[in-house]
Amino acid sequence: MVYHALNALKQAQDQILLLAEQAEQDRMFPRDIVGIMEKTNAWRSIYPIEVGGECESPDELVEMWQQCAYIDGSFGWLAIAHVLAAAHCSVYLPNEGFEEVFSNKGQTLIAGQYQPNGRGYVEEAGYRLTGRWSFGSGIHLAEWVVAGFIQVDNASVIKTDTGEPEVMIAVIPIEEVEIFGDWQTTGLKGTGSINYSVNDIFVPHDRCFKFDSGEAKRGSSLYRMGILPLSALSHGCWALGMTNRVLTELKQLGKKIVRANEKLPLASKDGFKEDWARIKARALASEALLVSAARLAKDHLQTHSTLTEVLVEKVRLAATFANEMCAEAGEIAYKNLGASAISERNNIERVLRDIQTGRQHMMISPQSYIDVTTLNFARTDQGETRNG
Template sequence: MAQIAGPDRARGIEAVTLAEAAGSEQARTLTPALVEALWSSGLMQYMNPREAGGSEPAMAELIDTWLEMARQDGSFGWIGIANLPSACFAAAYMSEEGFAEVFTANDNRVTLGGQFFPNGMGQAVEGGYRVSGAWQFGSGTGHSEYVCAGFLPMDGEEMRMGDGGMPAMTVAVVPRSEVEFTDGWHVQGLKGTGSYNYELKDVFVPEHRTYPLLSRKPQRGGTLYNFGVMALTGAGHAAWALGVSRSAIDDVVALAKEKVRMGEESSVANKLTFQRDLAHHEAMWRAAYQLVQHSYTEKEQQLAAGAELTPAMRADMRIAATFATEASREIVQFAHLAAGTSAIREGSRLERSFRDMYTGTQHAFISEKTYTEAAKFMLGLIEDSPAL
């Protein structure tokens, strides 16, 4: 039987996504019905290595899958770039013992979410670490059985160092029952993502339930996992932004054919300024989409041929992701203004897309630092950057 492609899996549950969007916003986390739809469609484990029940998708398909999820609803799409990667990273990079405990013992039906930035400290002890810290914006933790938490390993009073003189940044995979949630998710947009704050207080995490944050050497799985956490996270942000902006264009086109604004004699669709701006922003979307697909699929081919992921390759992908996000923000602003009062009414996807986009673009991962670090590399001012 032919494997169902990721975008088709997403389209197969669109009715559930749209029906549950308001409920997820009200609950501030995905509704149980939508979480179950993610599992029944195969999306929740789709990005995993095959040993963890996944599909190990090609990069082009993965980008289109994330895009389709975000086109349906911003919060649903954000869960796609939070829970799916969180599970795939743990499944690909953890040791055999950790994989067996988290995935095999749960028949691969396990959801992970959280924050990977090393906001915690882990004191090395026999068999693992005693981890303490506080993390914000733990996307997808509202329905996750395991929570990921980035930390810095400590050997006594000394911070453990990794390659290139950088701290050995590490990710802990912690059962939900050992995590103290402090919530804090009262926000403008992406309300349905359950991106809660949480803390660990001297929690023992065995070595086998940790993995290096910047690893690009998977314990299982193929080429996809040679990208590593940073590059795959960038691809997710790009695809999410493109999905939300795609929905904004589609919705404003449908609206423009019917809407007659106060004082006008014909529909918005007949205004020359709208026609010009629509074509311009459609071209902007297509250019950003093609840039992202080209940047990532080109690197995928190189990795499949045995190449190592170089700083130049990483900079190229991060520039593409940040550009796609900034272009999408401009597109959504155009659609919001063109739609007039229709875009301010609760329940409208145009209204949600505006709030979601301006929330999502606040993420540090696609901030201007990406551009400046890439530019420093292009100018020969630096040889590498952890920001890339």
């Protein structure tokens, strides 16, 4: 059960934090983290069952992802990157590709980017692929790499029925990938989200799948919600974990910090207490929305092959709301802590930097609100009810 892996993860927290300190300096986690994850089974426990996972409950999935982020922002980001890539590959790869990629029967680590920055030139049994991608979080730990690309056949881009280029995902052995150590950011320093490229390599059809296919080959309903909804959910869980970490740090610092020209610690002030409780309420609301959206998606997919537009919106809204609440928690922390919030001697300094970096991700950006509003207004114009 995921419960056992979650307990093992919590017991390994001190080890993970030591590696996180090194990751801040090296701009990537040491390989020792792989062994710790194998021992705790934390990441693999929330892989699909077909590749060794144990998770059937949305509640467990949300709890594990948010707990990883709570321990450390960069570590939580790697949990997103590796679990998502493994989940998508295990659900959507053709059978032969699935058997090849997951042949080690252990904790297969996959990383990479789905943005279609590559060009795959059609050949008889696959594609001749060239491209360069950014934000390859955790790629230095991976055995396989995912990469988005557009298909080109006889100099023409292959398009969908709507006229858009059809995006494909290639799964490539790490040995065929060149990586570039150029991850320089103010936050999430330890993710190693570096660039990578391939040049004129062959990728067989069996190691490719459509980005928008919705044609799940395997996997429980929890993992068949689609690439974008599951990705959004994971990033919302990360934001939730970071919000809960802010609460912990504020509670500890509030008892000992006395602001300039004041006599009593922050924790004695009603304004501080009010702000702390406000963050707590927002964390609870974020968790409730995330779990509810994930449950609705899972239940729907037990009898349907894809999510409805309305259910996708619920997941995106829940994830974006969690990110917004996380960002606001960070602002409240800055307001209350003053210079203590930017002092490296305090753990919250890194937490707040990580929040400001993570909130920029497209999966949980305000653009989600704009997209949902646009779709809802279009449905209303067509005479649909407010519940869609």
